Amino acid sequence: MLVFSSMEAQGVKPTSSVFNALILTSLSSGNMLTALSLFEIMERSEGYRPDSDTYNAFILAYAKSGNQSATEAWLTAKVASGFSADAQTYAFLILSCVKSKNFEDAQRYYEEMMSSGLIPNESVFQSMLLMYCKQRNLSRIKEILKFMLKGEYRIDRNMAKKVVDLYLELGLVGELEELLVNLTESDQSSEVLSLFHCSIIRMYADTDRLDDVEYSVGRMLKHGIAFSCSEDVEKVICSYFRTESYDRLELFLERIKDSHKLTRSIYDLLGAGYRRAGLMEKLNMLVNEMKVAGFV
Structure with missing residues (x-):
């Protein structure tokens, strides 16, 4: 907010991008009230109205906290403002569902995304893999990995x-x-x-x-x-x-x-094993090797 006040004092007109940066900073520091205040200022303005990135910032913030209802509410507001749900938005929705352990909705959003022709990003795959691992759904895990490898995604x-x-x-x-x-x-x-x-x-x-x-x-x-x-x-x-x-x-x-450089714990393991097996010659050689390595 100090940055915003300073800009006004110098006669510099803010833009949506500037407001979005301030909102992201507020959200990342856990200051939701400031972020919401900035959003309200944007809503009342003519020259720097909330854009798709503005809504995505709030959608992501609530998704990370696992607040599915708030995530969906901000998506509804985004669509009502004339912006469509893109791949990034779906990634946030799926993340919120997985974090809140609402796996049925996560699967529904994933299938909705795929049927709409949107290409999943790595965040989507990461959330879905996490969910399938929690469910121990091996067939779905293979399906996701196959899709990723076919699309030349990096895991x-x-x-x-x-x-x-x-x-x-x-x-x-x-x-x-x-x-x-x-x-x-x-x-x-x-x-x-x-x-x-x-x-x-x-x-x-x-x-x-x-x-x-x-x-x-x-x-x-x-x-x-x-x-x-x-x-x-x-x-x-x-x-x-x-x-x-x-x-x-x-x-x-x-x-x-x-x-691979042998560690002290490996040397200790070898020493105990040789001693237990009565392999004193090997044990003596090991001790000499440890001296050279600086462990004795």
Whole structure:
């Protein structure tokens, strides 16, 4: 409001864009009363009436809070003012429904959007994927991902993690393998691909499927992707110790040494495993290696 007052004092006429910026600033700081006051000023004016972006600012603010009724009320006001519901508006509506856990309305708005010929944006896909993951609706998840990959959309890590976490929980490694192939062919980011590679390896390691672990590790490294976290490496190491596959463990460590730096927790895990197995020679070599790495 100080900016607005300063503009008036200098004889500078505000525009709808200036008011929209002030409204967005007010909304982002949680000052709804100021935002509404600015909107009322715009409504009474002749030269800077509310435009589509003005209504979208309020629609988004209420959508983020999960207030579906207020979101819909502002949409009604937008349409009544002569503005149509665009893809961005639908994205906000769907977001409000998902946040308020009104999944039936979210699905209805999504289908309404698709039937009207509007192209969903990434926000729509993110909301719908979140909803389908909460519903554990695997067929719908596949449908959304297929649509995105066909349209050459980029899948961000947060979206991918929702899907991966659900598949991990349900033990659906075959479905993860299928998704990995499709994601690789669609040229997704290395961060997203790493998430899928490591999740698959973790699932195989948890069930001691060492052949599948080693194949998956080789495939990942071949694509230039390394382990993204030490916890996944530790999962594999534990699998080797459980199956007493010590020679294969050494090959695994040799295989990843250039792409993943061993942490203190990994060294501690190896030390405990060698000691428990009575492999004192390997333990002594490990201690020397830890000294070189600065852990002893």
